[in-house]
Amino acid sequence: MKIYTEEKIIFWLKKQSFFAKNLLIISYLLNFINICLLIIQNWILSKQIQTFFFKENKNKIFHYYIILFLCFIIKIFITILINKINFYYSEIIKVSIRKKVLNKLTSRYYERLKNQTTGSDISLIINQVENLQDYYNEYIPQFFRIKISSLIILITIFFISWIIDLIIIIISIIIIFFIILIGKKTTQKNKKNFKILSLLNGLFFDRLKGIETIRLFNLRKIEIKKISFYIEQYRKKNIEILKIIFLTSAILEFFSSVSLAFIIMYFSFTYLHIINFGFYNKNIKILHSFFILMLISEYFQNFSNLGKLYHIKSKAIGAADNIIKLLNNKIYILKKKEEFFLKNSNKLEIIAKNLIIKNKKGNILIGPISFKIFSGQNIVIIGANGCGKTTLFNVLLGLLPYHGSLKINNIEFKNINLYSWYEKISYVKQNPKLPAITIRKNLFFNKNINISKIEKIIKEIGIIDFLKKLPHGIDTSLYKEDIYLSVGQLQRIAIARALIKDHLILLLDEPISNIDIKSQYDIIKSIKKNNSSFKISITITHKIYQINYYNVIWYMENGKIVKKHILKIKKNK
Template sequence: MQKSRQKYLFRWLKEQQTPINPLFRLNILLAAASSLILVAQTWLLAKLLHELIMSDADRNALLPYFIGLMAGFGLRALILWQRERIGFNCGRQLRNILRRQILAKIQRIGPAAVQNQPAGSWASIMLEQVENLHNFYARYLPQQLLSVITPLVILIAVFPINWAAGLILMLTAPLVPIFMILVGIAAADSSQKNMATLARLSAQFLDRLSGLETLRLFNQTEAQTRHIEKSTEDYRKTTMDVLKVAFLSSAVLEFFTAISIAIMAVYFGFSFLGQMNFGSYGTSVTLFAGFFCLILAPEFYQPLRDLGTYYHDRAAAIGAADAIVDFLEQDSPLEQGGAEVPPTLQHHIEIKAENLVVLSSQGSPLTKALNFCLPAGSHTALVGQSGAGKSSLINLLLGFLPYQGSLKVNGEELQQLNPEQWRRHIAWVGQNPLLLQGTIRDNLLLGDINPDEEQIEQALTRANAREFTDKLGLDYQIQEGGIGLSVGQAQRLAIARALLRNGRLLLLDEPTASLDARSENQVLQALNQIGENSTTLMVTHRIEDLKHSDQILVMRQGEILQQGNFDQLKQQGFFAELLAQRVQDIN
């Protein structure tokens, strides 16, 4: 990773700190207070030792020193506990904020863009990579300031007592941060590689897990197991590279700290032996000064050592932020422009397209220029071979893809409408309806609606779903992936959910493709109930649906070749070929 990129990511990480600034400042204030108490404790301890050893003072007279020491230990322990709580809350708040940003971005770019990456990679960003930012805010950033405050407080305390000891501390202190900067360059690269490897492993594992049935049928489980093993081994190696850098930095920091403390110990040793007579402002070096400076010397370097320990948290955060920032800052045509106008839809919806070109989430054209009209209250069938652009058109109407040209809803341009409010007027049923883990009632109310019990019962009746919901009950638990219901039952629940939305635009993407004949008839009866008061666009190949449609749009390779009703199209052009193929497939 380039240095400029690392600097940019570090600035981005610090910019996210704004919401937690009050807690962050409180953390630093408590740390500064702890440093002052530390100096006071050290003064008490050095004074106590000097009086006991050099002055042979009465022990009862020294009792206040003991009480002061105990009080200092208690206060510092309390402050440390409170700082740990504050640091944890800072990390938790920032993680929640970033996860909300990622979810908001996913919502804005839509499912069409999300499907371009494996589901496991999104899970990695949301979980592991955001989690790797916790210690950056909980530990590293506070420690960065503390590594300046505590040494400065100690230097202010040491210099009036012995300028030579203060000079030793001041000259040796820069060795620690210089080495940390050198190590940090390699650490950030290792962490970034580790995060990328983890994202690939997560994506591969989730994809293989979801396709386990297919892999077993084709006897590919062993081959895929070896593939996962190789990816796991790559992740192990990158993790060990990160740990090697972390352990190396800790060892070298300990070495420099030990050398620095040893230099001070040698200075005071020779001073007590009378070999050195400088540093104490013309007076002899006292036992109090020696104890005071030597006890504070490890504490002087401790914040720097802790910063070195937490430096790998900085490297891990930069590595994780690389993927997060790439995602959050990627351009999406759906996010460009206004799109805040609420749709004025008092009656049926009429849709007109002129020179409409559907674009991918990256902005490349998916169709040629399309011209069509969906009259208010009409039923339109959309037909074509796989890859013709039917699903792209459906995704566009749902607001999940951008476009060029004109697409007007009751005279208003679609891309100028507020997408969330626009979708409130849409009822959609696809080939594989989403049923979340939860009760049947939870899934029926997924569309942000608040129907009463009578409306729910009516929707279930119209969707021909009462035959199983009465038996199972609305509190029946559906497992992840819709386990517990058949495909036909899941489809009828999706239709009941669409009925409860009472949408003015009904979009159907081959809703009966995976059903048997009986379930298909039940679903189609329910769909006819929805379509009575809606403008309907249905992707279908069923001849009966085509016969009863007001108009048919025939697509091939991203272009609308034919438009008209069934009687007008059945004996001409590409539609006649599709119809003949359909009849042959049925027979």
Template sequence: MDKSVEKTLTHWLKQQKSACGHYLNLAILFGILTGISLMCQAWLIATILQGIIIDQLPKAAFSEHFWLLLLLTFLRGALAFARERSSFKAGTQLRLQIRAAVMDKLAALGPAFIKGKPAGSWASIVLEQVEDLHDFYARYLPQMVLAGFIPLIILMAVFPINWAAGVILLATAPLIPLFMILVGMGAADANRKNFGALARLSGHFMDRLKGLSTLKLFNQGAKEAKAIAAASEDFRERTMSVLRMAFLSSAVLEFFAAVSIAVLAVYFGFSYLGHLDFGHYGSSISLFTGLFILILAPEFYQPLRDMGTHYHAKAQAIGAAEELMALLNTDLDTHLKHGAVEHSDAAALAAPISIEADNLTVFSVDGTQLLGPISFTLTPGQHIAVVGPSGAGKTSLLSALLGFLPYQGQLKINGVELSQLPLPLWRKQLAWLGQEPQLFCGTVRENVALGALAQGQALTDDAIKALLVKAQVWDFVDSQPLGLNHPIQEQTLGLSVGQAQRIALARALAQQAQFYVLDEPTASLDSLSEQAVQATLTDAMQHTGCLMVTHRLDSLTTMHKVLVLDKGLLVQQGSFAQLAATDGVFKQMLHELTVEPNVAEVVGGMTQTLPANAPKGAC
């Protein structure tokens, strides 16, 4: 990984530590107190052994020392527990905040941005990569501070009693972080590549799993199984590469710590044998001095070794942070930044909805122009259909209207620019129904009540039943053993497309919206289900406006106006009869459409345009 990139990611990770709250500081404090208690234990052990072995004092003279030593043993255990607990809470607080920030960011960026990656990749970011930040804050950051404090405290205790031992400790201490850096130089890059492989594997597997029936029908199951096996093998190799880094790092650190302690032991051994006579301050080296320093020596290197052990947590966090930082630092387009709630805005949206677009140009999240410039108006109560070939920009228009895509030009709702309206307030006025209904894992009751919850209301069971009756799906729900508690599984498993669409329709009706936004609401339905949905929409939208995208031209005779898009431009607009009688894209689409004979008769028999304020049928 480029050093500048690694430095940027490390800086970003450290900026997030405020999310850990006071737990991070508590973990450091408990770690320092643990080190001090261990020094006290070393002093007590050395004092007892010096007195009993060299000074030949009775054991009773050290009874208080024994009790203090026992007390410190329990105290060290309590401090170690408190440190681990505080570290865990610090990591937990951080994960909760980062995960909430990621979810809020995805909600703000909207579905148009999310569709840029497979669902499995987002799952990897939200779950795996956030989870892998834990040890960086719970272990590495506290240990980095302790690796500086505890050796310094030990040196302050060692130098006054033996300067040679202090010099040995001071000279050998840099070996551990030096070799830790050398071994760990490639760890961050290996982790970054590992997370990339995991995201690809997750996305690849999720997409193939959702399209399993298609793969089976085209006899591509074996081929895709090999592709998944190859992606899995790539991920395995990268994971093993990361583990090799971690084990090599630990082995190197243990080796140099052992060598350093051995040098210190050799110094004291030769000093006791009389071959070395330096390092003391006038008097010979006592048993107390040797024991005290040798007991402290492993603890002098232990924080450095622990930092090396946890260094892979830093590398892991850097690898995980790359996509997280990119996501959280993604700027919302100025046209996606909506205003705050004002009384004038609320009053404007309380009136029947009108829409005015003037030189409206819609862009993708990466700045590619998708639609426009186009201009049109929709008066209160008016029903407008948007038609055109695939890729003409129909869905882009709806996405801009819903606040999911940035735009330039004017898009006014009741005279107020959409970018100045608070999105939650605007969306409360809308009922949305698409061609692929999204029902959530739960019960029928919970899914239908979701529409009312958006309005801050609660629905009774009788009200939910009435909505399901309107959507012509109550018979199905009532026939289930659990009724309204009938479980809806993930991906609407166990429901037909028509049943799922009608439950979604009941949810939309629960909003009691002033305006309906429909995206091919009957595209995937059989004729009976289509008629049921059309009839319900006809009744629900008698006094509301509607903007609908559709490919079914045979249902446009009830629309007040039809907008025809082609290659991102508005090429025609008018009533069904006017467009059917005029050469252009719409008439060409009619000719290409295989219609029933009675539809052709309707086209030929229409002689007047519907008035804009006339109540019409379903979109």
């Protein structure tokens, strides 16, 4: 994997914001106005303090209050405006980068699946892209403000006292040296931190998907150990970064305290006439000293903010590093292929010749196998756990790449547009989940619905019986009203949804596992009634003795179809 330098990553980050540069210019301009108002405000405050001590013309105090009040109101208004512009600026860049990442992940899905986990992809889309927002929202606008503010303060102080200006510049150089030194270490640690976070997210999400497998094979302790290991690594890296942050803060506090001590000593010796150089007037006034001290306070506050910004920058570099690697990685760029859409037809024919499915390490999961499936067949696949039944379904769903030939209506499957294929499929996985809020929305996801067909299916499958007991029937919310459906009820809804959808092929993975006898009977009866000579159904099961709607049996062992038993075949003329 190519390693990108910090300069190249920064260049890439700046390049992403080019289309929104007008917003950034407005933000810069408003920040400049804010800085000028700050200088005026501090000068007026210093004048007020001098007037208070020396009882000068107090008629001007009222005018000073008005100017201060106006500066205060204008600054608040400008600050709100700057924050809104910065947020909008960062948001549109973040959305743009996220779109690029999503396009990359979805456009070449087969190649991506072999080399990365889904959890890592989700971490990249959500966590790491989100970390870039602070870079555009805070780092870029505030870094400009710090540079301009510091420059204006130094120029202003120089016109009052060149010696104080010199002291500040020397201490500033030392502080900047330390911040850059610490910032480089933080960037390296953040890169490692994001790598661990990506692994942790990938591990956690993938284990969440395979929770049933973990439970069945009692792998709980092993998986908890793995996740705990990465959590501990992530915690240690975070502690290391926090130590660096505290070190940065301590250094800034030390040097700002030293500089203030030198300047206060200088003013003290000047008032005692021990030192008579470093300023342009014959006598330095309280006005000048208070004004300089207030400006110095703002100046070193800039350095404190600079320390925070360097950590934001290092986080952004760590996140951007992974995103750039994905976007620029040629491994995932495949040649454009011609896609075919399946024609509207009442017949379906699936032919496989020497079909082989491998895992990402190159080990054979299934194959070589050959088979022919046509409309009217109701196939049951049986075999021990791990023999390749669900893997075969994943191939038919377009989730895994394959070798050999797999044709649908005489078109190679890898050349078929998947959306046109999904229109013809109904699929129910083992232990299905209901994604929508209400039962109605879980059952009907097509506007062109056949009411009589729906009523017939929900009656056959037994959904109508428990709908009567729910507070709002079919419109009952599953997540807002403390409604808990049994496994059998969830399975009925999932099967009903699959049968309601117009389909040519029905894929069922363990449709009657872990449910009561009554639910099993209703589901089998409904599937049998909805089978036809124009459709194909393929069922994975360990309970073949309870299923009575099949006419073909496949027995799988070690990734191969070792036996085929045909009971009754209906051929369409």
